[in-house]
Amino acid sequence: MDSILPLLGAGILEALQPLNLMMIFIGCAIGLLVGAMPGLGSVNGVAILLPITFLVPPTAAIIFLAAIYYGAMYGGAISSITLGIPGASTAVATVFDGRPLAQQGKADQALSAAAVASFVGGTISVVLFTLFAPPLAAFALKFGPPEEFALMVLAFATFIGLGGDDIPKTIFSILIGLVLAAVGLDIISGQPRLIFGNLPGFLHGVNFLVLAIGIYGIGEMLWTLETTKGKVVVHKVKLSVQSMLRNLADIKRYIGTTSLGSLLGYFVGTLPAAGATPASLMSYGIAKTFSKNPDSFGKGNVSGVAAPEAANNAASTGSMLPMITLGIPGSPTTAILLGGMIIWGLRPGPLLFTEHPDFVWGLIGSLYIANLVTVLINLAFIPVFVKVLTLPFTILAPVIYILCIVGGYAPTQTMHDVWLMFLFGIVGYLMRKLNYPVAPAVLAIVLGPLAERSLRQSLLASQGDMLTFIERPISGVCIAFAVALMVYPLVRKWRASKQKQRATDAGKNPGD
Amino acid sequence: MTVRTAELAMALICALCSIGLMVKSAELNIGWVEGRGPGAGAWPFWLSAGMLAASLLTLWRWHKRRTAESRSTALYLSRENALVVGISAGSILFLLVATHLIGLYAALFLFLLFYLKFVGRHSWPLTAVLTVALPVFIFCLFEWALKIPLPKSVTEPLFYPIYDLMYS
Numbered sequence: 001m002d003s004i005l006p007l008l009g010a011g012i013l014e015a016l017q018p019l020n021l022m023m024i025f026i027g028c029a030i031g032l033l034v035g036a037m038p039g040l041g042s043v044n045g046v047a048i049l050l051p052i053t054f055l056v057p058p059t060a061a062i063i064f065l066a067a068i069y070y071g072a073m074y075g076g077a078i079s080s081i082t083l084g085i086p087g088a089s090t091a092v093a094t095v096f097d098g099r100p101l102a103q104q105g106k107a108d109q110a111l112s113a114a115a116v117a118s119f120v121g122g123t124i125s126v127v128l129f130t131l132f133a134p135p136l137a138a139f140a141l142k143f144g145p146p147e148e149f150a151l152m153v154l155a156f157a158t159f160i161g162l163g164g165d166d167i168p169k170t171i172f173s174i175l176i177g178l179v180l181a182a183v184g185l186d187i188i189s190g191q192p193r194l195i196f197g198n199l200p201g202f203l204h205g206v207n208f209l210v211l212a213i214g215i216y217g218i219g220e221m222l223w224t225l226e227t228t229k230g231k232v233v234v235h236k237v238k239l240s241v242q243s244m245l246r247n248l249a250d251i252k253r254y255i256g257t258t259s260l261g262s263l264l265g266y267f268v269g270t271l272p273a274a275g276a277t278p279a280s281l282m283s284y285g286i287a288k289t290f291s292k293n294p295d296s297f298g299k300g301n302v303s304g305v306a307a308p309e310a311a312n313n314a315a316s317t318g319s320m321l322p323m324i325t326l327g328i329p330g331s332p333t334t335a336i337l338l339g340g341m342i343i344w345g346l347r348p349g350p351l352l353f354t355e356h357p358d359f360v361w362g363l364i365g366s367l368y369i370a371n372l373v374t375v376l377i378n379l380a381f382i383p384v385f386v387k388v389l390t391l392p393f394t395i396l397a398p399v400i401y402i403l404c405i406v407g408g409y410a411p412t413q414t415m416h417d418v419w420l421m422f423l424f425g426i427v428g429y430l431m432r433k434l435n436y437p438v439a440p441a442v443l444a445i446v447l448g449p450l451a452e453r454s455l456r457q458s459l460l461a462s463q464g465d466m467l468t469f470i471e472r473p474i475s476g477v478c479i480a481f482a483v484a485l486m487v488y489p490l491v492r493k494w495r496a497s498k499q500k501q502r503a504t505d506a507g508k509n510p511g512d
Numbered sequence: 513m514t515v516r517t518a519e520l521a522m523a524l525i526c527a528l529c530s531i532g533l534m535v536k537s538a539e540l541n542i543g544w545v546e547g548r549g550p551g552a553g554a555w556p557f558w559l560s561a562g563m564l565a566a567s568l569l570t571l572w573r574w575h576k577r578r579t580a581e582s583r584s585t586a587l588y589l590s591r592e593n594a595l596v597v598g599i600s601a602g603s604i605l606f607l608l609v610a611t612h613l614i615g616l617y618a619a620l621f622l623f624l625l626f627y628l629k630f631v632g633r634h635s636w637p638l639t640a641v642l643t644v645a646l647p648v649f650i651f652c653l654f655e656w657a658l659k660i661p662l663p664k665s666v667t668e669p670l671f672y673p674i675y676d677l678m679y680s
Contacts, residue, residue: 193556196536425604
């Protein structure tokens with residue numbers, strides 16, 4: 001603990017540098033907007049804006065992107081409450097009670113509760129992050145290539161076991177992401193690989209941003225256009241300073257569920273497949289279960305807004321824990337942050353703490369500041385955000401498309417990548433319509449090169465003996481968990497079918 | 513086309529792509545290279561084999577009507593959705609083709625004009641402001657601040673005076 005405080009202090013000072021502080025303010029404001037816009041979430045904002053961060057040094061860049069991530073978690077609630085449609089999937093649970101509250105004319109109450117709960121969730125999770133990150137990173141220093149590979153297998157297994165999507169389609173999504181990462185020059189032999197049509201554009205590989213912007217920029221906008229048809233109705237929000245203060249005093253009504261939701265959100269957030277959306281839904285469920293008045297949920301209970309909002313903020317911080325300490329992203333957004341770190345010449349993983357302490361602690365320090373900045377911007381500018389939400393889609397959509405195209409061009413400066421991005425956007429949209437999950441592919445394309453390298457190094461060291469992954473204790477445990485996660489859906493299904501069988505048997509023989 | 517047919521088509525395409533990737537990977541060494549470990553093609557080959565297995569599993573589940581999509585008789589892309597999505601996708605396609613022909617900035621101008629005026633039916637003043645302001649903003653951000661030149665094709669000479677100002 002004693003060793004953490006000076007580092008944290010230095011980190012906060014680093015985050016308070018004028019440039020970094022400015023990045024936090026701009027990032028939080030953009031995050032709030034991006035989060036509030038229906039169809040756009042933190043992952044879209046971070047993917048589309050990452051190329052712009054080449055403008056500033058890496059520490060300022062990651063602080064900016066982390067602030068967007070953070071702000072978006074606050075912002076999601078704004079549209080959930082005022083429009084009745086979640087601004088991002090992470091704010092789905094906020095609609096359940098936020099919408100009824102807005103319909104009763106209590107939108108201001110719901111918005112303040114969301115902001116305060118987000119703040120509590122953010123604060124609790126950042127403290128947990130500060131406590132957990134250094135020991136976990138120190139532990140991870142012992143990892144060799146087999147452990148690294150086993151950890152990645154575990155990360156992908158969480159998508160299969162906990163993702164809740166169609167399993168063969170999830171596996172397909174993971175594998176295609178890994179294959180796309182393998183395009184280009186082979187890291188060991190230097191041979192060109194999978195150069196389709198002998199196009200020179202494939203020689204530098206498929207940049208992860210091309211896939212991420214394609215799917216989360218173009219694909220997502222097409223998806224949103226289809227689902228909303230560009231038409232939204234805004235609920236009126238009446239706000240005054242007095243009502244705001246009154247609402248803030250309300251906090252004691254939901255502080256218990258908020259704290260519980262924050263803890264839950266943090267730990268769920270660290271799992272790659274879980275993240276903020278399931279965390280907020282689980283937190284809502286728990287708040288309802290423990291409530292003295294569970295029937296009021298869904299009809300406009302402030303706790304029903306506070307619980308999921310605390311959880312999704314906590315989860316966003318939680319998902320940064322494995323990214324910073326292990327080099328394994330805890331969510332699609334952190335996958336893109338991880339890819340960004342590689343572009344900036346940093347190697348994510350445990351060595352980051354020893355090699356670039358200013359970077360890591362600057363990021364951690366910025367989370368504390370961003371948490372405070374976001375709640376202030378949020379409370380002060382709610383009317384402005386509500387106004388922006390009425391921006392017609394026919395203005396928003398072309399702006400996003402343009403940012404996608406120049407953003408896809410910037411990293412490698414070839415039109416080849418822009419065409420590829422367009423293709424990924426259309427294919428991603430068509431596949432998503434058929435319930436193919438897209439997040440695993442984005443995670444896989446970022447982790448692909450690392451996974452392949454650690455696999456080949458391990459096999460080379462063991463002379464091709466696959467048992468090396470099971471024989472070493474840490475990797476053995478990871479593989480065992482991974483297998484358990486992959487088998488879990490089968491067991492669940494088997495039990496469900498057995499129960500069904502029993503029910504039909506009982507139905508057939510009522511006299512027995 | 514119904515969702516059911518679309519799922520079949522997508523799974524078949526995925527399976528064919530997987531086979532294609534396996535063949536392409538097999539052009540390289542997919543076995544063991546002494547002293548170097550697995551060959552360059554091994555990793556993508558076995559991943560593609562996994563993709564093929566996953567696609568075949570989806571096909572089997574489609575046949576058994578296990579997935580929600582395989583039971584759905586709804587339209588995969590209704591006429592209305594096809595129009596909404598088609599206009600967007602088509603205009604991006606136009607933007608990309610036009611970038612090759614007349615450069616990004618001129619293409620952006622036409623793209624915005626089309627999208628704002630003819631799709632969005634916004635007023636002329638708003639359209640005029642945005643069609644000029646957005647390309648200028650992109651120019652300042654990328655060319656000036658980030659020093660990333662964006663493609664200008666035949667319109668390149670028009671930018672010479674601006675370059676003179678920027679780099680003098």
